[in-house]
Amino acid sequence: MGRPVAIIGSGQTHHGRRFDVTYPELVKEAVDAVFENTGISPNDIEGVVSGTMPSMMEGVALTHFYFAEVLRSVGKPIMKTETCGSTGISLAFTGYYWVASGMADLVLVVGSEKMNEGDSQATMTTVVEPFYQRYFIAGAPGVFSMQCQEWSVKFGIPEDKVRAAATRLSIDHHNDAFDNPYAHIKKRLTPEEVNNARIITYPIRLWDVCPNSDGACAMIFASEEMVKKYGLKPAWVKGVGYSGEEYWFGDSEKAIWQCAIDAAKQAYDMAGITNPRKELDVAEVYNPFTYQEMLYYECFGFCDFGEACDLVLKGVFSREGELPCDPSGGTLCTNPIGATGLNRAAEAALQVTGQAGDHQIPGAKLSLAHAMGGVDQYNGVMILGSEK
């Protein structure tokens, strides 16, 4: 086990269609924001971690060089981390490992994406096995539709109940996004609008799917010594868990989804959590699709398998519920892929430091951040707490 590590600040850009800036200028906004929010000098940063979606999305290969100046990385070691949708949480892990190892005391971690400049779903296709499988993937929605059907059929959940629960999540999150100044899609939706929206890949409809967002997120990971030096409110990293799965889609079950279960279990064990629904105050679950969010609730032990729909409909995971999930609106409302997982960690850190503003969960002391990447291939979970 390494040294204690804390997140002592974050900066997010406004997310959306950002054709008003170049890609490095967008990254600069987030990096400038974290230095402004913390008062830390870029000169004191010892190393920089940068990451995006797969390089084919970026238009420029090796973006960590493209962003060198705005990352303030000139003259410093820089690491690139890239694990598709989970890039952001992998970035947070990389920053954590670097400080926990004792090799640095202050590390800048930056995730970014300009989804609207390239073709995200074509990029997703390039993640898929080229000999046998690539022809049969309708981007990310095709993969997740198959997973969602596998899940709902396995547990015998009636189609109308799954639809009703997904609709509730969609309405709640798009509503929650109004309280997050950085969120992309904010919308008051009616059940009819969600239920009758056009099909993307059945059963997934328009308001069940995240948007293409442009945006960036920057965070500073610090040793205990630096937490004391700067006197900033720390969000301590209490647990990390990360688990991958076989490469081929179809080799393993995705309803009782082992890599999601294992990632959460590792993080809980490290943080000493035995009853996550009771002990966690808030969770930022990666939810690019409403259906998948419920699958995570079950894999993360927030409830039993097959039970998530009922509890969603009872409001257990809504803002005023027992375990509020994605009070920021989550990935469903804002998805700059390379930054998304880091946004989850940033939001989880804001919550346990009491700095989440209008979407603050009162008194939150223990939070969960999560992201998933690839063709259902990886899951990463980080637990943050206000106490070391």
Place this chain on the structure above:
Amino acid sequence: MKKDFYTISNVIRLPHKYAAGPSFTRFYNGLEEGKIFGTICPSCKKTFVPARSFCPGCLANLDEWVEVSQEGEVVSWAYTDREFFGMPGKPPVILALIKLDGTDCNFLHLIGGIEMGDRDEVSSAIKRGTRVRAAWNDEKKGHMLDIKYFEPVS
């Protein structure tokens, strides 16, 4: 924020040749003959299809070949009437994970041979457990798309 700024366009095309190796090549040869081949793990005894050279669980070399059934059950499916990059045909299409009889993993392909115009018709025709069988193109090129799709067994 609303002011329009310049954008520049750039198309990056990078042709790529993927070396198939002996196992994938033998599988492709099977497709040319209208056969679907799998390989069996000597250690865990699982049958993998399409054929592969090593077991994803045991990492054992898979040298035992078997022609697998062209029939199986639908495990999961997704319908879309939108065009996605790299799709082999025009939408609507149904993607599906299919468990071919006697094998131990799911085979990713398309479902067809049914009325595709309406999602509701699709969802009444295709369910988990629906029996399907491979339908082939007349001309075979040693390619995954030699199998046109899997169609329900009536």
